[in-house]
Amino acid sequence: MRLHQRRGLALVLVCLATTSGCLGVFSAGVTTFEAAPADVGDGAAAETGFERNGTRDSVVTRQLGPESASKTVRVVSKVTTYEKPLEIPRLGSVRLGIFSVISTPAVEVAGQTFNPIGEYSNDRLVDLVTDRFGSFSGLERVRSRQVVVRGTETTVTTYAATTTARGQEVPVFVHVTRLRDGDDFLVGIGVYPRAREQRAEITTLLRAIEHPAEA
Template sequence: MTTRRSVLLGAVAGLTATAGCLEFALGTAPLETEATTVTVADGALAETEYEVSRSDRTERSYTVTVAGQPREIEATCHVSEYRKRLSVGPLEDEYLGTFGVISAPRTELFGRTSHPLEGLDDRRLVADLQSEYDRFETFERVGTDAVRVLGDRREVAVHRAEAVHSGESIDVSLHVLSLDHGEDRIDGVGVHPTSLSGERQRILSLFERIQHG
């Protein structure tokens, strides 16, 4: 696999580029990159009673401009999703608590860094990183929380929304985190019924125990 470092080197010094970099520069083949796995520590899952829903790789292609010409990058991202059974109103023992995290490889070309999640707003990230809620009827940012993630203090955006689950509408709180770590972009999303205020701290605990690499 061609690494992101060799891409930068190959773009600057074309004659010394690897075969993969040369094909990418000529536009005859996409560049392939892959992120490092991202998960949540087992101890945090046990403490918060969240369980693994899925942990796999997903391919995302996007286009960058090199010397005025479009070039394609095929990025392998790593996604981990967790969920928890909760009860609210007519919804009993349903997966109403959900937490997802994705790592995407960042690629640097001529001093500009890009990644396949670039341009996605919080609402789109929520849709991408959780599979329990059918849709969100409304979406409003209401504040932020501060957590320590991967060694640094980070800001988590807090939203409120009316969500649909199993045909029922409920008010939910949504927490969204985006950061760069190592050579990857990391985005995380947590969703829980707003009426279950205790779940907020559990979601923040999951953010704090993200593991990358």
């Protein structure tokens, strides 16, 4: 998987998080709302062999509302990515094990939530991954299971797909889930080659999500 494809798995979640307006704290004519960061407990990361690749802000500013009464909205989402090198036949060691967790604001105003990710199904989330970045082909739903994340039973859907690494096609599994946790939505996505089963490791990482992330 090319470097820009690996980054795409995390970046697409940021795009999902900022496709609609949020209302938060007004300052100098700008409405800002910032998510609390999320990550994975150190013990779970060490147990599964996934290495943290850092947390970064994704900031999007846009105008909302009619021109005569538009507001400038600044949305700050947090995305944390983990990677794991895996030995693949004919390819050697490739960092094809990927886990990303994003925290994005879920703001309620007058009883309404102004972030569309709260309504997205897992099928919608994974479709946006493939449509926006073209990293996968032949996407097909395989199964769904229930996993408790942050005390909430959430549906994790597994998809089969194909990606490209070092010029060769590699069959992979993609795991996707979404939930509401406090003031934010959390989205988790895990990817690994079908030749190197990592389902249990992805489940361990999902169960170990911390939000807000510990300092």
